[in-house]
Amino acid sequence: MPELPEVESARTVIERAALDRTIIDVDDSDSYECRPHPPGAIRAALVGRRLTVAHRRGKSMWCDTSALAPSGEPGPALGIHLGMSGKIVIANPDGEEIDGGDYWERGRPRGDYRYSRFALSFDDGGALMLVDPRRLGRVRLDPPVEALGPDALTITPGGFRAVMARGTIPVKARLLDQDKIAGVGNLLADQALWLAKVSPSRPVGELSPAEINRLHRALRRTLGAAVAGGGVHTLSIIPFRKAGARCPRDDAEMRRGTVGGRTTWWCAREQA
DNA sequence: TATAGTGTTATCGG
DNA sequence: ACCGATAACACTAT
Numbered sequence: 118m119p120e121l122p123e124v125e126s127a128r129t130v131i132e133r134a135a136l137d138r139t140i141i142d143v144d145d146s147d148s149y150e151c152r153p154h155p156p157g158a159i160r161a162a163l164v165g166r167r168l169t170v171a172h173r174r175g176k177s178m179w180c181d182t183s184a185l186a187p188s189g190e191p192g193p194a195l196g197i198h199l200g201m202s203g204k205i206v207i208a209n210p211d212g213e214e215i216d217g218g219d220y221w222e223r224g225r226p227r228g229d230y231r232y233s234r235f236a237l238s239f240d241d242g243g244a245l246m247l248v249d250p251r252r253l254g255r256v257r258l259d260p261p262v263e264a265l266g267p268d269a270l271t272i273t274p275g276g277f278r279a280v281m282a283r284g285t286i287p288v289k290a291r292l293l294d295q296d297k298i299a300g301v302g303n304l305l306a307d308q309a310l311w312l313a314k315v316s317p318s319r320p321v322g323e324l325s326p327a328e329i330n331r332l333h334r335a336l337r338r339t340l341g342a343a344v345a346g347g348g349v350h351t352l353s354i355i356p357f358r359k360a361g362a363r364c365p366r367d368d369a370e371m372r373r374g375t376v377g378g379r380t381t382w383w384c385a386r387e388q389a
Numbered sequence: 390t391a392t393a394g395t396g397t398t399a400t401c402g403g
Numbered sequence: 404a405c406c407g408a409t410a411a412c413a414c415t416a417t
Contacts, residue, residue: 118395149412176396201396202414221395232414250414253396286406295397304395349395378408380394392417401409 119199121269121300122343123221124176127205130217131171131180131245134207138239139167150234150249151256159195162258163237166192174268175299179260196260197235200253206233210242218248221348269300270340277333281321288324288332289317290377301336303379305343308352309336311364316388317376358382 119127143160145151151159168180169191176199182192197205204218206225214227225248235247235256247254267276280297281288291297292306301309310317312335315328324332343349357364362371362382369386 120395123395198397200412201394203396251394251396252412252414255397284405290406293396302395355395379396394414394416397412399410401407403405403407 118201118222118349119176119203119218120302120305120343120349121176121340123218123348124178124199124300125173125270125344126220126348127199127217128171128173128178130205130207130215131168131178134209134215135237135239135245136168136171136180138241138243140164140237141240142238144233144236144238145256147234147252149252150247150254154257159235159256159258162193163195168195168237172262174262175265175295176302177260177262177265177299179262193258194260196255196257196262197247198255198260199247200249200251200255202251203234203247203249203254206230206246206248208244208246221350265295265299266297267299269298269305269336272298272333274330274333277336278326278329281324281329281332284322285320287318287376288315288321289379289381291321292336293377293379300340302349303381304349304352304355305336305339306379307358307382308342308349308354309339310388311354311384312338314384314387317381317383318374354382 140163143163145159146156148156165185166182169183170181172179179194179196184191207215232248232250233246234249237245289306292301313331315332357371364384367386369384371382372385374381
């Protein structure tokens with residue numbers, strides 16, 4: 118399920134395979150996925166335009182759209198969030214199907230579009246779909262991406278220190294706050310905290326400068342490992358997030374709890 | 390069969 | 404203002 122690395126991969130798929138194709142139809146009939154737009158609103162805004170650039174910040178993607186005529190104004194940005202179960206699928210007129218989630222989740226039978234919640238049809242006969250069984254993703258025009266914090270992949274040490282500077286909130290909850298730092302999900306957070314040997318429930322304001330530095334370096338390493346390995350499911354702590362598991366570094370018990378509203382696993386000794 | 394879950398948003402209560 | 408808890412979304416995996 119998508120965190121920053123998976124979303125970046127989806128963005129790349131759009132960039133490679135969906136830009137500069139003229140949109141002739143839009144299925145925006147799922148009013149929950151497309152909230153707050155009523156059915157037809159996204160369609161009316163996009164038909165006749167092309168996606169021109171694919172952006173990402175944290176787990177949010179958005180595409181710039183072209184003007185309807187050479188002298189016209191560009192269209193609104195098309196924002197796509199994958200939620201917990203979404204992926205981009207592109208079907209091409211020659212029968213080729215590009216599944217932007219193939220590398221991180223079990224395959225979906227070719228041509229199974231049961232869970233397509235939003236789709237763009239192109240004038241060449243192809244289509245881009247948001248396939249999202251749980252319907253936790255969303256599609257909207259001009260998404261408020263400026264509310265997001267700096268991207269977790271490019272945040273500077275100074276920026277990271279500022280994010281972790283104040284408050285009594287548990288450090289993991291702060292890592293998951295997309296308005297403070299964008300892109301860290303539950304698994305990336307558990308892995309980075311484990312690598313840095315920092316307890317997920319420590320109040321951020323009590324972290325030492327050394328701990329904050331360690332955590333930032335751990336986060337960078339974690340993001341690099343997830344991108345290189347092919348998704349957050351390849352992170353090294355994942356097999357140990359289960360009952361009875363022991364920490365692969367010191368063999369202490371792995372503990373389970375809820376931090377920031379999410380299931381959290383940590384080493385009872387090193388992350389005390 | 391029952392339960393948990395890799396995400397976000399809104400809302401309520403302290 | 405800050406923070407925790409809950410619900411909503413609807414399906415898969417164990």
